[in-house]
Amino acid sequence: MTAITSEKTVERMSLYRRLLLRLREEGHTVVFSHQLCVPAGVTPAQVRRDIMQLGCSGVPHAGYKIKELLSAIAETLDAPQSQRAVLVGVGHLGLALLTHFSGRWRWLHIHAAFDVNPAKHGAIVRGCNCYGIEELPRIVREWRVQVGIIAVPVDTAQSVATMLCEAGITGLLNFAPLRLQVPDEVYVENVDLTTSFEKVAYFARHPARLANDKSAERDAALGENQADVPG
Amino acid sequence: MTAITSEKTVERMSLYRRLLLRLREEGHTVVFSHQLCVPAGVTPAQVRRDIMQLGCSGVPHAGYKIKELLSAIAETLDAPQSQRAVLVGVGHLGLALLTHFSGRWRWLHIHAAFDVNPAKHGAIVRGCNCYGIEELPRIVREWRVQVGIIAVPVDTAQSVATMLCEAGITGLLNFAPLRLQVPDEVYVENVDLTTSFEKVAYFARHPARLANDKSAERDAALGENQADVPG
DNA sequence: GAGTGTGAAGGCCTTCACAGCT
DNA sequence: AGCTGTGAAGGCCTTCACACTC
Known part of the structure; x- marks a missing residue:
């Protein structure tokens, strides 16, 4: 529905959806931004912005309804007809x-x-x-x-x-x-698999060159919400 | 040799190399930044920055030596031993x-x-x-x-x-x-082929959503150097 | 004139930080 | 207390613009 202008956002939608589908299968009905941020490797704030762009809104302390998010993502990403x-x-x-x-x-x-x-x-x-x-x-x-x-x-x-x-x-x-x-x-x-191979070969030889990215991902994976915790 | 910190830079090195190899096969010995920018979809200025990072330098009006660039890229991207x-x-x-x-x-x-x-x-x-x-x-x-x-x-x-x-x-x-x-x-x-498929499906339905990227690429492809032309 | 080298500026994306809700 | 919604700030990357060189 809403116009997405960014490639990155579309990528994240795709990642969010996969986690949402898995959570739904496991019987969950709600989800928090600090859970959704893990597969995409971003902060909870980014997730909330993305969800805003979908036109969904959540409830503080209660999170977002998985069903609602899934239909919003489907409406955006999927074609009306195949x-x-x-x-x-x-x-x-x-x-x-x-x-x-x-x-x-x-x-x-x-x-x-x-x-x-x-x-x-x-x-x-x-x-x-x-x-x-x-x-x-x-x-x-x-x-x-x-x-x-x-x-x-x-x-x-x-x-x-x-x-x-x-x-x-x-x-x-x-x-x-x-x-x-x-x-x-x-x-x-x-x-571009050639580039992908060359990238992974290069960074495998230069570990921790991109440590910042990784640590963000790791912190998020811990399930805590340090970005939002008041300092 | 020089430490590359950016994933994007490594990607472009990979793309530059392929064009350089093709040019060398065709018998060329020198290349200009406005040629190299085409396969990477960036401006000549970006190419010059990347080459600077490789430690190579060119000669105004005469461009860069292909041989020199290729060995600099190889030294950076390729492992000393396999x-x-x-x-x-x-x-x-x-x-x-x-x-x-x-x-x-x-x-x-x-x-x-x-x-x-x-x-x-x-x-x-x-x-x-x-x-x-x-x-x-x-x-x-x-x-x-x-x-x-x-x-x-x-x-x-x-x-x-x-x-x-x-x-x-x-x-x-x-x-x-x-x-x-x-x-x-x-x-x-x-x-992530799933994401790739979803992205291409989405943007195929929303053409010109990313027109800016494309026009830059097109302009570059024309072989002219509009960014560097004095206004 | 034509192309390089590079400080400065701009743009996009992401995160911070905090007000507001429950 | 816990989490959402969002203006403001920050960071990274790319481009602009121009001095400089052949």
């Missing part, structure tokens, strides 16, 4: 994505897959129809697909991205190790 | 990672894989020995493994992380959709 995505590139990574994620979420359905390998055309891979790249524009347009998942080798990624954008896609999930050039209105989320 | 990593969880995702990345980098070698499934113990998967979880502590300690890759289901991820940390790991690459609780000195890089 959104469609297409996967381009049915290699090892593409297959793993299909296996792991296809059908897992009601809100984003992988509607079709594309691959240059003719052997795969017409096949049904993990319940998903596989086509040749040349059919991409037609299918994306006909089904009003909004999201494209790029799991092709780096040298073809840009041309695939361009093709997807021209077909009317507005969001890309890019697994290729480069930054795509796309029109302004298209959102790109990069999952 | 670093070892272990993979925990040889499911679809783990297999895709092994296939895609094992042996691809000299600087981070996936030394062993672990899985609960006894059928996999003793197997050699994509050139990588597979063991039972119970052997993890011994192998990590014996080989001084610094990096752990967690590709197990969400419900066992925390216990695996704890085990890895106790064995002396200092960096984790976590593919499970939760935030791990680890000691302060351990660095965690989360690759």
